Amino acid sequence: MSNAITMVEAVNLALGRAMSQDEKVVLLGEDIGTNGGVFRATVDLKAKFGNKRVLDTPLAETMIAGLAVGMAAQGLKAVAEIQFMGFIFPTMEHIVGHAARLRNRTRGRLSCPLVLRAPYGGGIHAPEHHSESTEALFAHIPGLRVVIPSSPARAYGLLLAAIDCPDPVLFLEPKRIYRASKQPVEDNGVPLPLDTCFTLREGDDITLISWGAMISETLQAADRLADEGVSCEVIDVATLNPLDLDTMLASVTKTGRCVIVHEAPKSGAVGAEIAASLSERGLLELRAPIARVAGYDTVMPYYRLENHYMPNSADVIDAVRQTLEFA
Amino acid sequence: MDTVFKGEIHLTRYLDQQGKLLAPLPDIPELPSRLVSCYRNMVLARALDSKAIALQRTGQLGTFASMLGAEAIDVSIGQCMKPEDVLIPYYRNHACQLMRGLPIDQLLLYWGGDERGSAHPAMGQDFPNCVPIATQALHACGVATAIKIRGEKRCAVTVIGDGGTSKGDFMEALNVAGAWQLPVVFVVNNNQWAISVPRVIQCGAQTLAQKAFGAGIRGEQVDGNDAIALHQVLELALERAREGKGPSLIEAISYRLADHTTADDATRYRDNEELKAAWEREPVKRLRSYLHSEGLWDEEQEKCWQEEVNRMVQEAADAYLAIPPQPVESIFDHLYAELPERLREQREWATVKAMPGGSHHE
Structure with a gap:
């Protein structure tokens, strides 16, 4: 059965689906647990999956990214939320210097299948540092995947694919269209491909x-x-x-x-x-x-x-x- | 006014500079034989160090970070870790890496500019050397988070220099380790120098160990030239971590007896008298004196072991030098789990250029 839902609801649906399918999926980030995230992308997930699967972190973006690297190298599927892309810069040393390189520099002995989610872009009259689009900084980085959905259905399918992906993925969510429209999304667990337009x-x-x-x-x-x-x-x-x-x-x-x-x-x-x-x-x-x-x-x-x-x-x-x- | 917090930092030391016991031995099972093993690994580390520098000086190895003066710290960590624990090293943990199974030739291969030096299966889940300062402290917390989530009885151990403790990553790592009571042990090799910056202008705190207080975790100092003290302190900290009793910060006081790396010249900024004084405190001689005095090691064993480690290191160097470079396509093959279509063309082109007659053929 498919209900018409918004993009942010589709993100939530995909996270819940991935967590049900694979107990290795662990979410971490600021305010994502009890509060369900400032955009409510993770709402109800802590109640459903417990505080070992949904981690409310201290307020430190570098730490969130560094932790995700360590967790991913241990075989967990770390899905970290950075509250806004404007605050993603402290994560870069870990994303660029470690996540994107770990498989290569160990010739496949270790890998880093993390997902870093961040709402990005302008158009919602947000405070300073809350509206930038800096995807090019990351798209330049070998070893990293950068994925951006543009509809509820693609947010659902692409996020499932990102979580399933053995490579580190930066998943940028255009917050201007988080709630702009609704679309029927079937919660069928089917990922969309990451290698095609x-x-x-x-x-x-x-x-x-x-x-x-x-x-x-x-x-x-x-x-x-x-x-x-x-x-x-x-x-x-x-x-x-x-x-x-x-x-x-x-x-x-x-x-x-x-x-x-x-x-x-x-x-x-x-x-x-x-x-x-x-x-x-x-x-x-x-x-x-x-x-x-x-x-x-x-x-x-x-x-x-x-x-x-x-x-x-x-x-x-x-x-x-x-x-x-x-x- | 009420005192709401009081903290003390204790320094553990068992051996004086001459290797004389200052206190009764700690209660660690089979300590004498462990100390002999420890000493043997320290001598091996020193032999490896000289060989690596000799190779670098003759153009056969890249820039190398010597661990001269850190042998007791590293070997004690190696001895106290269990195989299932995870080492998240910085770039001065050669001895520990060898003790955890990395063959010497593969270690040289890493410093010889080849990623396969971080790929050996004996490294298990251990992280490769961490070059960006202090970032490893957070990876250790991530590893420890995974361990805690799964309810396993193992721990993450990470090492950092005194300079690294100035970085935000280190403070953020201590903070989350305390907040979540993670099974992680942070070892600071305080060797007094971060390249040219001395400890005294690195941080205004009297000890680096007290940074633990701000994170609500245990902090202590240990004489980093004293293998017995290190065993005592590390054994306790690692066991506590494994048992879910929380993280520890251990500041091991040592001295960097070498340049920062082979690319550095410490005579530009460091007083020779200070270096000479530090050699009086160095860890290898200290443990040897103790073992001699206890009848656990003698001249004959010393001579045999010196010959043995020199042979091992020479053989490893020969083996390393005989390893041919990876094929050029290897730079593409481990970037992603599967080669993206977009990179196929570049990979083919790189391969063609590397062929005889190609512009990149060696």
């Missing part, structure tokens, strides 16, 4: 590539462009590292045009990597330059100005029109 809409004229909360803006743009007779293919990258370039390249080969949409600052972002890789392998298939609709290369503004920063569907439509005008 998802083609959400097929089209012939142009390929729109995005992830996270920007998928909603991109799909809205595609709807409106369809009214004008422009047929957009929409791809949700979902796994930002390692990238499934084949799906994107096949689409661009078909359409000859591409717009990449993301919330993170434009320069040095994952969109730049996708654009470069598509150009390397598909330049002759392209009829127009690859366009990027992205955040400015500025500090994420405090919330009074955040709407000026966030790309929206009108920006996507403009970029599509310019690309089509080029050729």
